[in-house]
Structure formats: structure tokens, C-alpha cells
Amino acid sequence: MAKKKLVRREWTLAELRTLKKHSKDRTPVAKISKEMKRTEGALRQKALNLGIGLGHQR
Template identity: 50%
Template sequence: MAKKKKVIRREWTKDDVRNLKILAKQKVGVAKIARKLKRTPGATAAKAYTLGVSLDTRG
């Protein structure tokens, strides 16, 4: 049986949130923002949604 990878949740810092908002305003794609913040595109999109930030979902 394959071993499941341990999920490590990192808290969103004020800097993370600020960077997310700045990059979203610049119309940077979700994948690029996620890479920059060292997070998954899903986590990035979910956080943007909770903050009410519109993201460019095309990549």
C-alpha cells in the first residue's frame, strides 16, 4: 500500500496575504502566484476566495 504524504499546513502570514493581493491586482495567474508563495494553486485560489480577491484562473 502506498504511503500517504503527510499534509503540513502553513499559516498565511500578513506578507503572504499582501503578496497574494498585489499579484492578483497585476493579473498574475494562479499557478505563478502559488509557485511564488510556495503553495498549491488550490490553496492559493481558496485563500483568494475567502479574501474576496479576484484571480486570473487561466494559469
Template identity: 65%
Template sequence: MARKAKKLALVRYSRDDIKTLKAHSKARTPLKNIAKEMKRTEGSLRQKAMNLGIGLGHQR
């Protein structure tokens, strides 16, 4: 029996989320820590950072 893929709910980034992401970028916080704090996947955070034109992670 085939398993059905679980649908994920789309959670939009609020202004506060973007401010937090920029602050972590400036502080060079490791991506793993940011993902835990914001309860988002690392891929999601990387995509948003790329769209905003900022770098993420401590090693960039």
C-alpha cells in the same frame, strides 16, 4: 499492500503572504506563477483569495 496517505503540514498565511496575494491579484499574475513563487498549491491560493473576497488569475 495499501499505501498510507502522506500528511501535509498546515502552513498558515502570514500578513506578508496576504499582501503578496493582493498585489498579484491587482497585477493579474497567472495563478501558476503565483503558486510557484509562494510555494503553495493553486487550490490553496484560490480558497484563500475567495475568503478574502479577491479574484486571482489573469482570466478571472
């Protein structure tokens, strides 16, 4: 089975604003993940770096 090549994308200002809004609105991480097309892990890691809560971190 061939491995998928990892592609990292930079976070845009619009994506950061969206993430902060979802944090404030307490949107489930799975829903945010589908909308932003990023993994739950990537969202949680970015939220941790920004100092905002997501999901179970509240």
C-alpha cells in the same frame, strides 16, 4: 506507496499582501503558486475568502 503527511501553514501578513498584489497585477495562478510554495487550490480558496479575484474568476 506511502502517503505524504499534510502540513498546513498559517498565512502571514506578508503572504496576504503578496497575494493581493498578484491579484491586482493579474499574475497567473501557476506562477504565484511556485513563488509562494502553496498549491493553486490553496491560493484560490484564500482569494475567495478575501473577496479578491485570481485567474479565471475575473
